[in-house]
Structure formats: structure tokens, C-alpha cells
Amino acid sequence: MSNSRRFVSKLFQNFGRVEPEGSSQTCQSQILMQYNDIVESCHSGCYVMLPFGQRALDKLVRVVDEEMQAIGGQKISLPTLAPAKLWKKSERWDDALNELFTLKDRHNVQYCLGPTHEELVTNLMAMYSPISEKRLPIKFYQITRKFRDEMKPKHLLLRGREFEMKDMYSFDASESEARETYDIVCESYSRLFSRLELPFAKVEGATGNIGGSISHEFHLMSSVGEDKLLFCEKCSFRSNSELVKDQSTVCPTCDADCQLRTSPGIEIGHTFLLGTKYSSVFKSTCMKSDRGIDLTHMGCYGIGVSRLLQGSVEVLSSENKIRWPRLIAPYQICILPHKGIKAAAEQYLATSLTLSDALNVMPNLKHEVVIDDRQQISLGKRLFDAKRLGYPYIIVVGKRIQENPPIFEIIETSTNESHFLSIDSLKDFLSTVETI
Amino acid sequence: MSNSRRFVSKLFQNFGRVEPEGSSQTCQSQILMQYNDIVESCHSGCYVMLPFGQRALDKLVRVVDEEMQAIGGQKISLPTLAPAKLWKKSERWDDALNELFTLKDRHNVQYCLGPTHEELVTNLMAMYSPISEKRLPIKFYQITRKFRDEMKPKHLLLRGREFEMKDMYSFDASESEARETYDIVCESYSRLFSRLELPFAKVEGATGNIGGSISHEFHLMSSVGEDKLLFCEKCSFRSNSELVKDQSTVCPTCDADCQLRTSPGIEIGHTFLLGTKYSSVFKSTCMKSDRGIDLTHMGCYGIGVSRLLQGSVEVLSSENKIRWPRLIAPYQICILPHKGIKAAAEQYLATSLTLSDALNVMPNLKHEVVIDDRQQISLGKRLFDAKRLGYPYIIVVGKRIQENPPIFEIIETSTNESHFLSIDSLKDFLSTVETI
Numbered sequence: 001m002s003n004s005r006r007f008v009s010k011l012f013q014n015f016g017r018v019e020p021e022g023s024s025q026t027c028q029s030q031i032l033m034q035y036n037d038i039v040e041s042c043h044s045g046c047y048v049m050l051p052f053g054q055r056a057l058d059k060l061v062r063v064v065d066e067e068m069q070a071i072g073g074q075k076i077s078l079p080t081l082a083p084a085k086l087w088k089k090s091e092r093w094d095d096a097l098n099e100l101f102t103l104k105d106r107h108n109v110q111y112c113l114g115p116t117h118e119e120l121v122t123n124l125m126a127m128y129s130p131i132s133e134k135r136l137p138i139k140f141y142q143i144t145r146k147f148r149d150e151m152k153p154k155h156l157l158l159r160g161r162e163f164e165m166k167d168m169y170s171f172d173a174s175e176s177e178a179r180e181t182y183d184i185v186c187e188s189y190s191r192l193f194s195r196l197e198l199p200f201a202k203v204e205g206a207t208g209n210i211g212g213s214i215s216h217e218f219h220l221m222s223s224v225g226e227d228k229l230l231f232c233e234k235c236s237f238r239s240n241s242e243l244v245k246d247q248s249t250v251c252p253t254c255d256a257d258c259q260l261r262t263s264p265g266i267e268i269g270h271t272f273l274l275g276t277k278y279s280s281v282f283k284s285t286c287m288k289s290d291r292g293i294d295l296t297h298m299g300c301y302g303i304g305v306s307r308l309l310q311g312s313v314e315v316l317s318s319e320n321k322i323r324w325p326r327l328i329a330p331y332q333i334c335i336l337p338h339k340g341i342k343a344a345a346e347q348y349l350a351t352s353l354t355l356s357d358a359l360n361v362m363p364n365l366k367h368e369v370v371i372d373d374r375q376q377i378s379l380g381k382r383l384f385d386a387k388r389l390g391y392p393y394i395i396v397v398g399k400r401i402q403e404n405p406p407i408f409e410i411i412e413t414s415t416n417e418s419h420f421l422s423i424d425s426l427k428d429f430l431s432t433v434e435t436i
Numbered sequence: 437m438s439n440s441r442r443f444v445s446k447l448f449q450n451f452g453r454v455e456p457e458g459s460s461q462t463c464q465s466q467i468l469m470q471y472n473d474i475v476e477s478c479h480s481g482c483y484v485m486l487p488f489g490q491r492a493l494d495k496l497v498r499v500v501d502e503e504m505q506a507i508g509g510q511k512i513s514l515p516t517l518a519p520a521k522l523w524k525k526s527e528r529w530d531d532a533l534n535e536l537f538t539l540k541d542r543h544n545v546q547y548c549l550g551p552t553h554e555e556l557v558t559n560l561m562a563m564y565s566p567i568s569e570k571r572l573p574i575k576f577y578q579i580t581r582k583f584r585d586e587m588k589p590k591h592l593l594l595r596g597r598e599f600e601m602k603d604m605y606s607f608d609a610s611e612s613e614a615r616e617t618y619d620i621v622c623e624s625y626s627r628l629f630s631r632l633e634l635p636f637a638k639v640e641g642a643t644g645n646i647g648g649s650i651s652h653e654f655h656l657m658s659s660v661g662e663d664k665l666l667f668c669e670k671c672s673f674r675s676n677s678e679l680v681k682d683q684s685t686v687c688p689t690c691d692a693d694c695q696l697r698t699s700p701g702i703e704i705g706h707t708f709l710l711g712t713k714y715s716s717v718f719k720s721t722c723m724k725s726d727r728g729i730d731l732t733h734m735g736c737y738g739i740g741v742s743r744l745l746q747g748s749v750e751v752l753s754s755e756n757k758i759r760w761p762r763l764i765a766p767y768q769i770c771i772l773p774h775k776g777i778k779a780a781a782e783q784y785l786a787t788s789l790t791l792s793d794a795l796n797v798m799p800n801l802k803h804e805v806v807i808d809d810r811q812q813i814s815l816g817k818r819l820f821d822a823k824r825l826g827y828p829y830i831i832v833v834g835k836r837i838q839e840n841p842p843i844f845e846i847i848e849t850s851t852n853e854s855h856f857l858s859i860d861s862l863k864d865f866l867s868t869v870e871t872i
Binding site: 003009010011012015040042043044046047048049050051054055057058069070072074075076077078079080081083098101102103105106107109113120123124127128134135138140144145147149151161162363367 | 439445446447448451476478479480482483484485486487490491493494505506508510511512513514515516517519534537538539541542543545549556559560563564570571574576580581583585587597598799803
């Protein structure tokens with residue numbers, strides 16, 4: 001049992017670092033994550049996920065896994081080293097070269113570090129081609145580290161040179177089926193972001209270097225966002241301003257009097273209906289009962305997972321307090337034993353340990369509980385730390401445990417509301433907390 | 437509920453590929469994994485984990501996570517791009533250069549793709565130095581992709597140029613405490629490999645380019661292994677033959693008459709007691725109550741996770757049948773509805789769906805059940821497929837479901853034993869299956 005107890009004194013946290021002067025060019029989430037030991041900057045555009053950040057990231061990966069698998073996504077992983085030969089075949093090499101990290105191996109073969117993997121995955125499908133149309137759609141996805149040699153890395157994980165990305169690639173037997181798959185994936189994106197309780201918008205996006213006929217972007221609404229989005233209040237027009245000619249702010253689908261609302265956004269997802277752009281190059285084909293062998297129709301769908309992590313913190317937090325999408329908070333519960341005089345302090349700690357054990361055996365709370373055992377520090381200071389780090393629930397163990405039955409104070413940090421509950425009511429209350 | 441049903445007809449499996457002629461230089465696990473759509477070779481030393489392989493890998497990662505966290509390991513992730521500057525500072529750059537992938541970014545700054553991360557992690561600790569000794573030991577670990585420009589990639593995942601590695605780095609306040617931590621990590625390795633039911637040996641290893649004073653290797657005993665291990669039957673001497681001078685086969689700690697037994701091994705883990713080799717270079721220090729500021733004493737500990745995956749298949753499988761460590765089998769259960777005439781076939785399938793639903797709600801079997809719905813194929817052929825792929829449990833749904841109560845045949849593939857059970861007994865039987 002003691003194995004499951006996590007003590008704040010032993011976690012890599014609370015180093016009390018302060019924001020250095022002159023860091024005004026950063027954004028709120030960068031400051032919150034860097035000075036609360038969530039993420040550390042390593043070298044230009046490259047970061048260390050520290051233990052709290054890694055826990056949140058691992059949970060976010062599991063949420064994405066669940067949503068992708070719920071629509072039949074099959075997880076794979078492709079190599080990081082992508083042969084230049086394949087990128088030249090798809091004619092993306094020269095266009096993208098500025099932002100590619102490239103290298104040669106000991107045999108002088110050239111590679112890039114894959115920023116996206118249309119070439120590799122289509123080439124993989126070609127090895128299995130022609131595939132029976134009965135097996136389609138196939139939706140492969142991976143959640144792996146990607147690379148882009150950004151000119152100006154910025155805002156920590158929001159624009160890094162290494163980042164975690166979920167990329168899905170779909171293969172269908174026809175254009176109309178590919179379009180259906182495209183819609184299904186877009187809907188799963190909306191479900192994912194809703195499940196994370198995030199304010200997001202889906203807009204039309206540019207196809208750019210990746211290509212295709214239809215493209216949408218998913219954005220978090222935030223002043224930190226580098227994209228400018230346009231919304232029409234009258235019709236359904238929603239678009240990245242890149243798509244609008246001459247920086248016009250008049251709705252292209254309504255009339256000349258209709259001014260568009262503009263808003264900055266952080267791009268967290270991007271979808272492309274690719275058609276046969278890659279399948280024709282790499283010969284990814286399927287076998288149809290009526291028409292013989294035909295090219296597969298593809299879609300590709302990205303989510304910037306590490307960017308989504310920081311973007312969530314950016315839009316949910318206040319200046320001094322990190323707020324996570326509750327589902328992916330590094331830990332759900334922080335137990336705070338009061339200070340008190342010696343005998344009382346020992347009793348508060350002992351009760352906290354027992355409480356931690358009792359919560360840890362609840363199926364939804366396994367490994368979700370930490371005990372802030374730093375009793376030499378005042379309760380107020382530790383309460384401040386706990387709120388700052390964004391544990392969704394804080395349980396204070398103090399004098400009222402001497403009542404019959406013992407009473408615990410539980411604070412919901414999202415509302416700052418307190419409840420005073422017996423152990424049974426507390427467990428009831430916490431039994432509905434969704435975790436992953 | 438139907439969301440949780442997985443149909444074999446929709447899985448990326450059973451393409452019926454056959455081993456090409458002239459592939460005699462490969463090993464059993466390579467053939468089994470490549471021709472059963474577990475792993476696909478992409479280009480020299482680089483692989484695609486296909487859906488079955490990825491599921492097993494993800495589970496293996498979770499087992500490793502559990503064992504590392506059980507000894508207080510805190511998960512992080514370090515950048516892939518490791519600055520040449522840091523590697524030159526530790527004087528590893530020139531030694532390792534042959535096997536490093538190196539590249540320059542757009543600003544002409546040089547990096548390698550990290551094969552191990554002593555430099556980055558010690559540099560990270562230096563940012564937090566001096567650290568109070570009360571916070572030590574700190575055991576950071578990551579499970580990320582690593583890179584080595586092997587001259588001769590071989591045997592698929594056993595010697596690749598990209599591979600998944602778990603690397604842990606420990607920081608202690610003194611040599612004796614570092615030694616204690618070293619022993620604790622070694623014990624956790626033994627627990628991990630035992631939990632996977634693998635035949636392994638721990639031997640003394642060379643410190644090589646990584647350095648340090650003590651080193652051990654963990655090996656799977658297999659004729660495919662590239663390392664030659666020496667064992668003394670009389671004393672506790674167990675060593676990699678690299679450490680023995682002049683290829684001697686006489687035990688160096690017993691007497692001249694004592695011949696060593698030799699055995700090939702696949703290296704799956706390697707541990708190093710580093711001392712202050714890296715902390716002195718990068719100034720990773722701690723604050724001691726009695727002696728002021730002092731260097732931290734380090735250890736580093738690797739597990740080749742993707743190599744362990746294939747190595748397990750290598751040592752557990754037979755020529756035609758994949759066997760996984762049961763805990764990490766891609767799926768635990770395959771349900772096979774009999775063929776039968778039309779009405780019967782429909783009933784077998786319907787019962788299989790209900791059974792799948794009933795098993796999927798058991799906490800240990802969520803997402804662990806697949807239904808081989810390819811009823812146009814004979815039961816014998818599908819049974820062969822299921823045994824070939826190594827599902828630990830196969831449930832045949834046939835005529836005996838018409839009995840009262842309905843009877844299911846469950847086959848344990850590890851022993852090939854059959855049991856004929858009612859649904860309640862079946863659920864009891866399967867309730868003890870450990871999953872992760």
C-alpha cells in the first residue's frame with residue numbers, strides 16, 4: 001500500500017523559481033509552465049517535459065488514443081528518419097526544405113526528420129496493395145515526435161522545433177467514402193476538444209504544402225494565437241484569414257455590408273482531404289469488385305499534442321494559477337495535512353496517509369493522489385502551491401478529523417467551493433471524477 | 437457497446453504474406469513478426485510498428501512505467517536533438533561519432549540524434565543545482581526513440597538504427613547512496629523480466645563509451661544473441677566475454693581447472709554506476725547539511741524496449757506460432773464463431789457478439805477481445821491463424837451453445853489445453869487474467 005503513496009516532498013516540484021525580469025515576450029502559459037516546473041526550456045525550440053508535464057502529456061495521449069480508436073483508428077508508428085528519395089518523389093522536398101531538418105547517414109543516404117508522414121505511410125500501404133475494398137476504410141494513426149526547423153521558435157511548446165503530434169492517415173475506396181471518413185474524423189476532433197472542456201473553433205484552412213481539396217483547422221481562441229480567424233455572424237463562413245484575398249474583412253459568401261469578426265487562434269488541429277495526390281505517386285491501390293484495381297482516396301489529420309497541452313493551459317489558466325482540462329491534470333487530488341503541534345501534526349499526517357490509501361484503491365483514483373507532507377511549511381502556503389499547480393481537488397486534513405465522524409474539507413479548485421464531508425461522503429463525491 | 441467490438445475482418449492482419457525465398461539470414465522472430473503483419477521493414481534499420489506490434493509495444497511501455505514508478509522513478513522526456521556542444525564537453529563526441537546521426541540546423545548549430553542522454557539530463561539537473569539532499573535520490577526516466585547509425589542493422593528490431601529505449605538517470609548525495617540506488621534499479625529490472633516470464637541472466641558488463649565504475653548487463657538467453665556470455669558453475673562469476681582477457685574460458689575467480697560455460701545472449705538491459713563523471717562536467721550538485729555543496733553521484737540504466745519486444749517473441753515462440761509474454765499480448769482473447777449453415781452461423785455470430793460485450797465490461801478485459809467474424813473461412817483455418825498470432829485465449833462458439841446452459845470451448849494457447857465452460861465459469865476463469 002505504501003508503494004502507492006506519493007509525497008510532494010519527493011516530487012520534482014516547488015523549487016520556488018521566479019520569473020526572470022525581461023521575459024515580457026513570453027505568454028502566460030509559458031511562464032506558468034516554466035516557473036512551476038512543468039516544462040523546462042533546453043535549447044532553441046527544444047524542451048524537457050518535467051514529471052508534472054509528462055503526466056499531463058501521457059494522459060492527453062490516452063484521451064487522443066481513445067477518441068481515435070473509437071472511430072476505428074489503428075495505432076502504428078512510422079520511422080522518424082524519412083528518406084529524401086520519398087520526399088522527392090512526392091515533390092515536397094524542395095518546397096519544404098527550409099523547414100526540414102536534414103541529414104545523411106554513414107552511407108551518404110539523405111533523410112529528413114519527418115514533420116508529417118504522408119510519404120512513408122502511403123509507401124507502406126503500397127507494400128500491401130492492392131488491398132481488398134472490404135478492408136477499407138483503413139485509418140492509421142501515430143502519436144510520435146515530429147520535427148520542424150522553425151526560423152523563430154516561440155512560446156515554449158506552442159511553436160517548438162520538436163513536438164509531439166498525432167497524425168492520422170485514412171485510405172478509402174472512393175472519393176465519396178473518403179469524404180465520409182473525413183467528416184467522421186472531424187467530428188471526433190470536435191468530441192475530443194469538447195471532452196477537454198476547451199473553447200475551440202473549426203474554420204476553413206489552407207491546404208499548403210500538404211495538398212488536397214478540402215481542409216479545416218481547429219483553433220483554440222486565444223490572444224496568443226498566431227493565426228487570424230474570420231467569422232461571419234450571419235452565415236456559416238469561418239475561415240483562416242490566409243484564405244481571404246487582399247485582407248478583406250467583408251464576408252465573401254454574404255454581401256458587401258457584412259463585416260467579418262476577427263479573432264486570433266492557436267491552431268491545434270488540421271485536416272486535409274487529399275484525394276489521390278499521394279496514392280497516385282506511391283501506388284497505393286485497392287481491389288474493387290466492380291472496377292478492378294483503383295487508387296485509394298486519402299485524408300490526413302493532425303493534432304499538435306504538445307501544443308494542445310500548453311494551449312489548454314493558456315486558455316484555462318489565470319495569471320497565477322494553472323488550470324488543466326480536468327481529465328488530464330497531472331494528479332487529481334492533493335491532500336494537505338494541517339501543521340499543528342507535534343502530536344496533532346502526526347495525527348493529521350497519519351490520517352492523510354490512510355485517506356490516500358483509501359482513495360488510491362478506488363478504480364478511478366489509482367495513482368491520482370499526492371500528499372503534501374511538507375508540514376514544516378504553513379498550510380496557507382501549501383494551499384497556495386496546490387491551487388497554483390491546479391490539482392482539481394484539494395483535501396484539507398485538520399482539527400475536524402477529531403469529530404465523530406471525522407470531517408474533511410474538500411476544495412474544488414475550478415469553483416473554489418469548499419465542502420465539509422465525512423469519509424463516506426467524500427468517497428461518494430470523488431467516485432464520479434473521470435480520469436484516464 | 438458495439439463501439440467496443442473489434443472484428444478481425446477490420447484489423448490490419450492476416451494478409452497471408454509468405455516468407456520470401458532466400459531470407460535465411462533472418463531469425464525466427466523476424467520472420468514471425470514480419471510475415472504476420474506485426475512489424476514491417478521500411479528502410480535500412482528503420483521499421484513500422486503495425487497495429488498488433490504497436491499494441492504490444494504500448495503494453496510493454498506500461499509495464500516498464502509501472503516498474504520504474506514502483507521504485508520512485510519520475511517520467512520525463514528530453515529532446516531528441518542533443519547539442520554537439522554538450523557532447524564535446526563530456527568528451528563523448530569524437531569517440532561515438534561513427535555511430536551518431538549528426539546534423540546542423542538552419543543557423544549552422546550542430547546536433548546529434550541522442551542515442552543516450554547523460555549530457556542533457558545532467559545539464560538539466562545543473563539548472564536546478566544545488567538541490568537539497570533531502571530531495572535525493574532523484575530518478576528520472578524516459579521512454580523515447582533513440583538513434584544509432586549502425587554499420588549493419590540486423591534482425592529487425594534486435595539491431596535497428598531507430599529504437600525505443602527506456603533510459604533512467606539517478607542522482608544521489610553520496611557514493612554509497614548511489615550504490616544503493618543502483619542495486620534498487622537492478623532489482624526492478626529483474627522483477628520486470630520475471631513478470632514478463634522471460635529467461636534472462638544478469639552478468640557483469642563493460643562500461644565502454646558511457647563510463648563509470650560498475651556495470652551490469654541483462655540478457656535473454658538465445659542463440660540469436662550477438663553477445664557471448666560466460667558463466668561459472670562453481671562460483672557467482674557471470675560476465676560478458678568482452679571483459680575477459682585473451683578469450684580465456686577459465687574462471688578468473690575460481691581456479692585454473694574450472695571451465696566456464698558459454699552462452700549467447702540478447703542484451704536487453706544495461707546499467708552503469710557513473711560516479712561523478714557527468715556531474716563534474718556539467719556541475720550537477722547538491723546541498724548537504726554537513727558538508728555544503730557537493731557533486732551528485734549518478735547512475736544510468738537502459739532497457740531496449742523495442743528490442744525486448746522482439747527478443748521476447750524470439751525466445752518464447754515456436755517456428756510457426758508467435759508467443760508473447762502473456763501480459764503484453766496485443767489482445768488477450770479471440771472469439772471464433774463456427775461456420776455452420778446460415779441460421780446456425782448467424783446464431784454463432786450473435787452469441788459471439790454478446791460474449792464479446794460481456795467480457796469487455798470486465799475491468800481486466802476492456803478492449804482485449806476480438807471476434808474473428810470471417811465466417812466464410814473454415815474454423816480450422818481461423819483457429820490456426822489465432823494460434824499463429826498468439827492470442828493467449830481462444831474461445832470457440834459452436835453447437836454446444838444450444839445446450840442448457842450454453843457451453844463454450846476455451847483454449848489456452850500456452851498449453852493447448854481446452855476447457856468446456858458455461859458463461860459464468862468462463863467469466864470466473866478469465867477474471868484472473870492479468871492485463872495492463
